[in-house]
Amino acid sequence: MTVQELTAAKANEIFNRAIDDYHKTDDIHAKEQNPFAEGTIESLLYRKNWIDTVQWHLEDEVRAPNIADASVVHLKRWIDRSNQDRNDTVEKIDDWYLTHFRDIKPSPDARLNSESPAWILDRMSIICLKIYHMRLETQRSDATDEHRKKCENKLNVLLEQQSDLGRCLEEYIGDILAGTRMMKVYRQMKMYNDESLNPVLYQKGKSN
Structure with a gap:
């Protein structure tokens, strides 16, 4: 697949497939x-x-009521690992883009962007999830009409945001290909999972 073929619609299609596949079991x-x-x-x-x-x-x-402390610790550490996995996957997506853009020479006055293509896709992925779950709220038979109406209004905003993000991605890619904007990647350099950068981890190592 080329960068031109990876449209916002195609990305959303893949994201929605993953969401649907997960909810076949709805099991973490x-x-x-x-x-x-x-x-x-x-x-x-x-x-x-x-x-x-x-x-x-x-x-x-x-966030379940009355959850045991041990379960909170277990889940929070799982979430921490998940955040690292998420970050690593986003950087692999940026690597894919960088490979495809390696022969493009930006013009001398090419503009920078505040985020890379992969981080726009990260936001698009989350928006797909928000849309999925907000749509469920609009269909809840055990909720009030007021609740469903509020959620319907929120859903419409999310759908508009999804469209806007897709447009931003495609315009950004088009500008990079034209040389009028450049892709510049700064790795996240997360410190909390690195035993050499997190004081709690490396000081514990010294005490042992």
Whole structure:
């Protein structure tokens, strides 16, 4: 797949497939069944949304009333690992873009962007999840008419936001291909999972 073929609609289609696949079992322990060939951009996008979908439900679980302290710790550490996995997957998506843009020479006055293509896709993935779950709220038979109406209004805003994000992605890619904007990637450099950068971790190592 080329960058021109990876439209916003195509990305959303893959994200929604992952969401639908997850909800066949609706189980945070379910094994990901990625239908795409490993190493492809389709596989990375599916993987990205699967991580987001599982984490969405982990965030619900950890807020359950009367949850045991031990369960909170377990879930919070799971969420922490998930955040790292999410970040690593986004960076792999950016690597895919960088490979496809390697021969493009930006014009001297090419503009920068505040986020990379992969981080726009990250937001698009989350929006797909919000739309899925907000739509469910508009269909709840046990909710009040007022609740369903409020959720319908929110759903319309999310759909507009989804359209706007897709437009931003496609305009950004078009500008990069034209040389009028450049793609510049700064890795997240997360410190809390790095034993050499997190004082709690490396000081504990010294005390042992």
